[in-house]
Amino acid sequence: MCALMADQSLSRPRRMEGPPVRLSVTGARKAFSGTPVLNDVDLTVREGEVVALLGENGAGKSTLSSIIAGVIEADAGSMVWEGQSYTPASPGDAISHGIGLIHQEMRLLPDLTIAENVFVGRLPMAGGRIDREQMRQRASEQLRRLGLEISPDTLVRSLRVAAQQQVEIAKALTLKARLLILDEPTAALGRDETDRLFAQIGQLKQEGFSFIYISHRLEEIARIADRIVVLRDGNKVAEHSTAQVPVDQLLRDMVGRNIDRLFPHVEAPRPREVLRVDGLRSAEGAFADISFAVHEGEIFGIAGIVGAGRTELVRSIAGADLLSAGTVTLDGKALRLTGPDTAIHAGIVLVPEDRKGQGILLEHTVADNLALGNMDRLGKRGWLDPAKVREFGQRMIGRLGIKGRPGQQARYLSGGNQQKVVIARWVARAPKVIILDEPTRGIDVGARAAIYEVIAELAKSGMAVVVVSSDLEEVLGLAHRVMVLARGRQMGVLDRAQANNVAVMALATG
Amino acid sequence: MSSSTFVASAGSDSRRSIWARLLTGSQGPLIGLIILCIVFSVTSDVFLSARNFLNVIDQITVLGILALGMTGVIIIGGIDLSVGSILALSCMVLGWLPQDYGVPFGVSLILAIIAGGACGLVNGLLVTRAKLPPFIATLTVMSVARGLANLTTGGEQVVGYPDWFTRLATVRYLGFLSATVAMFIVLAFAGWIFLRYRGTGRSLYAIGGNPEVARLAGIKVLRLTVWVYVASGVLAGLAALVLSSRLDSSQPSAGLGYELDAIAAVVIGGASLSGGIGGIGGTVVGVLIIGVLHNGLNLVGVSPFIQQVIIGCVIAVAVTIDKFRRQ
Amino acid sequence: MSSSTFVASAGSDSRRSIWARLLTGSQGPLIGLIILCIVFSVTSDVFLSARNFLNVIDQITVLGILALGMTGVIIIGGIDLSVGSILALSCMVLGWLPQDYGVPFGVSLILAIIAGGACGLVNGLLVTRAKLPPFIATLTVMSVARGLANLTTGGEQVVGYPDWFTRLATVRYLGFLSATVAMFIVLAFAGWIFLRYRGTGRSLYAIGGNPEVARLAGIKVLRLTVWVYVASGVLAGLAALVLSSRLDSSQPSAGLGYELDAIAAVVIGGASLSGGIGGIGGTVVGVLIIGVLHNGLNLVGVSPFIQQVIIGCVIAVAVTIDKFRRQ
Amino acid sequence: SARAAEPTVGLAVANLQADFFNQIKQSVEAEAATKGVKVIVVDAHGDSATQVNQIQDLITRGVKAIIYIPAGATAAGVPVRAAQAAHIPVVAVDRNAPDAPADTFIATDSVAAAHTLGDYVCKIAGGKGTLAIIQGQLGTTPEVDRNKGFEAAMASCPGIKQVAKQASQEWSQNEGFTIAQDMLQRHPDITIFFGRADALALGAAQATKVANLDHPVLVVGFDGDKAGLKAVQSGTLAATMTQKTQAMGRLALDSALDLAAGKTLPKEQLQTAVLTTKDNVTPYIAQHP
């Protein structure tokens, strides 16, 4: 055993001190229907180490993780796990080896309880029957450590996106996998939840557990990772043995060119009021007494911690949920919102936060998805003109830089590109008000800059833009004014000049 | 390529013949149909004749009309088990009102269609308002409509329609086209145009894909859903007229089990029961497969028991071929 | 609270009676059942009697056994249209082998159950290997099994079983429990334990909730799916024994349309056809609702046609109540 | 109480969707109305198991007698035994359970009737022709008996050549139409159709009409349904064998009441069917025999 280890370290070109290698991937290759997605990628993960995997949307990060976790099979390449050759036959096989994966697309069982979701496939048994007491206890313990004070008997269906993501994390952490792959675990989380997650990861690291961490939030990488591996177009383009790498450098690695600035210059808004809401109250009690106005060319940010009611609020303004009181006024005319269709025709559109469940039709083509919501404009008197639909799809793909073909099923786009499709659909309508709920969740930096550019342009063209985001940098970098919500109440509206991290957080937690 | 990928296929629309476009997404089932035809041409010397072709078309009209409505329902992710019973109720309304209440035949013709639509409306409201799963909603209407059909005349059949009416199904104008077959062709073509080139038609695919996405995109999901079930009911009413004209009588037992045939036809034609995929071209091919199968097996003289076995297998094979071709 | 949320109820399990636990998640349908019983107690003076209660239990045994298998299938998000036909095939195997080939009755009894399991296996393989939608896979087997059942004897029935066999269904031991009813109770209880307390049983809910999630969690989705269909087939075979014993004969037309009744029972009992929700307690209540409904309407002397209308409405109302209670 | 004054009789029908059974039901009900008897009707939709349940319910209900029209391919004995165990007399109609015969059995002698029909066909076809038969559901008693009688008749009519014989599954008119159409496709020279029920025959008649043949086709049915009789009147069908549904219904109720009163009746009360042609059809349409 000892001799073997010594051999291994001898044969290594670059002699490295440190803990033993837990997983090594060599020459991983994968193509989907002929299109190469991974080309000869190597990766090593050591004990007690967090390796960050970076790359643009579609770079192949999720594909690589799926191969390691036995979800899909590589076309070529080999893996060694704890000194043994490793070819997982199924996800179950990977789990029994000690490898766990939090999938990028949160996927839980809506009709089961939190506890059952956490332990699905490995319910604790005692005396031939399920030990429910133990299951509940371990689930709620883990949830508490993540900051979710909620009964483990709650149905997952009733949870909001963020809570669901926390359940997913709890599921992965209770696996006690020696290697845990976290594919964008914080996409739906706020700062507080993220901190708690990182504390957990830090502790587990001490105990010798290893992690592969995938995220588009570069500031997180610096905090949590020990090493960084960057993928671009399926190739490994850089490997940094420390996480303290300048952001510019990482951006260059990922995008292959310089990105000078993330946030564009936004022009000053014009005085004319476009959208005004007065005394809004949710029918389901998620928020109350919300009043604000958004002007022509203004970007209005809404900040708050998870569960503050931001999503509910913007959904109501866009007609998707019921209001029990208050008025929504557009261009000086009070609207009677009976559904999303009335809002859309009046000129208010919403890019929802839950892309898969509310934004995109996975089984349909990109062009069909783009045409959705624009059908009145792609032909005359209710007729659709196929040529127009095609041309429209082509144009919007170009305009937002979507990596995909019009005839491709949306399912096969990377998460970030799917989000761009949803944004493109609404941008094309040239609405009066566009509301974006977590517009860059799961979107890479390069594309994010492009989306910010689009948002700024929309504002410049005179639209009123509302941006809801849990990414404070994003809100602060884009918005002219920021409204802060806490527990469904309006805590205050800050000007660009006043708005900073501290001020916003003070209101959000106040 | 699914028939919902309208744009992908439309990409080359201008270069493609109308036939190719009609059959978009249903090449798989079409292959099955052609194989069937070849097999029967070899095993029966009378199968391959113009006259037999017309017979088959005649024989599928009723099922075909039901399947058109079912296509819409399945595209939005629903299912309609009630079409057979609605057909029976419409048949009975048509015959019973003139017989027992002296309602003019023309009026009862309209009322029969309205009865179908009303049943469809109940389906639609149960699905959208009472939020019942379509399976249960239409199972309910299936039972109720059958009961009502029986109640009209106490289970008895009604015989004897005006001559002009029965001629609709029996006289072949221009030597080949009976009025009922013509109606089916017109309806199928209208359905095809609707699903392919109308915004509302395309919206049905979106609803089937994900109703919440569709709703947030401004589609009136509930209203359209109701209309789709109403359309299915109205078509069942029209099918009832065809059947009554064809048989020159109305029976409360008409259409028993037709719902499964109609669903099978739509699925053989490439639609998915989880919604969002399907099309009229495929459905017509599916209906033809079922029609040719029965006709061919009868011509060859296969016993009905063996027919059941063969039909089961052909359905499985047809859908399997389609599945694999799509991958 | 759905019956799948067993953890929610489990918290206080120790304090709850076995009855409460048996009925977890099926309080909605239970209310419906109680209302039905009250209505019939008022309208018929013979409804509320021990003897009639035993009759109802007797009458639901066959449907009940089918519905147990259907519960598993529906929980994993499938559907099984073939149970009625499988029942017929098993019935015929049971009667035909001894009659035409002199197979010992005990052996044909086993073969009848195996035939059911084999059909279930075909269902399972069509669903998991050929990737057919369950509706189509089981529709195929429905047609084929019915054809085979007819082919055994050319459509004729087989009459006359050993006395001990028919006594299983007709003699009430201890004054109330016939062997077949006892078997149903044992099966239901076993199913309940399995779905509630066994890891494999809970895995079925995961598969129904989202097969991909289940797969990622290490559950052998395909293998379990096959087993669930096999179980449904085996149960159909057992139901065939009960039916044959009850009728002292086997008919190839047995079980026609039972699949819809079984599905209705499971859904009335609170299961969702999209999978992931359901339970044995609810299913048994659903079966009882259907049984009591038929029994009560017969006792009151409601005309058969009106019965169809009423049954349809009760199904709709029962499922609607359950829907609203869950919200 | 009211019930004592008004005796109750149970009527278990095989399948009310079939006109023949429905006719009997109506006749029983009409007769019951004149006699002040209450009838409880249950419909098994063709399923024996359902019928066993229903007869159990009728027994629970405490009916004085049960008129039993067995469902299924052939009759099941279980309901009869159950009723007899509860000391309720049973009148079987149309089919009788071989292993447990009812107290009395009322039916048409189908074999004889089919023989009569066969002889008539032979006569009016001039002893020659090409014959196609559309069978009912295979294995069922009516199908078996009608086959037997008709074949016996054909045996003595060698000039008629049978070229096609295909079974239907539901005895329905639509099936008859389709099967006949396909038969004509294969054998355009068919001159005689025998539909084993009027509905099948009517379907065949429609098919010959659509086919525009250059020679006349003789279509005969069986049962004497209302539709069948009208078709005979209009000449669409050449003949049918009219079963005496009204008489059978009346007889069934009377027998039930007699049995309930403790009388004994003959084990079998077979009825003849009437060969119905254009010449004698008219009175039957007004009043079914």
Ligand SMILES: Nc1ncnc2c1ncn2[C@@H]1O[C@H](COP(=O)(O)OP(=O)(O)OP(=O)(O)O)[C@@H](O)[C@H]1O
């Ligand atoms: N099942 C599939 N079939 C076809 N193409 C696929 C499939 N899965 C992924 N792809 C393609 O492979 C490429 C890499 O996808 P992958 O999901 O690994 O990217 P990613 O780096 O995780 O991106 P993101 O940051 O957006 O999650 C993308 O272009 C995607 O479209």
Ligand SMILES: Nc1ncnc2c1ncn2[C@@H]1O[C@H](COP(=O)(O)OP(=O)(O)OP(=O)(O)O)[C@@H](O)[C@H]1O
């Ligand atoms: N993590 C959670 N735990 C408990 N309740 C929650 C949670 N998340 C949301 N809720 C409930 O949902 C309501 C509104 O949530 P909503 O999603 O609209 O807020 P949000 O500010 O948009 O947060 P998110 O970042 O999750 O979208 C809250 O008032 C709360 O009752």
Ligand SMILES: [Mg+2]
């Ligand atoms: Mg990814």
Ligand SMILES: [Mg+2]
């Ligand atoms: Mg939100």
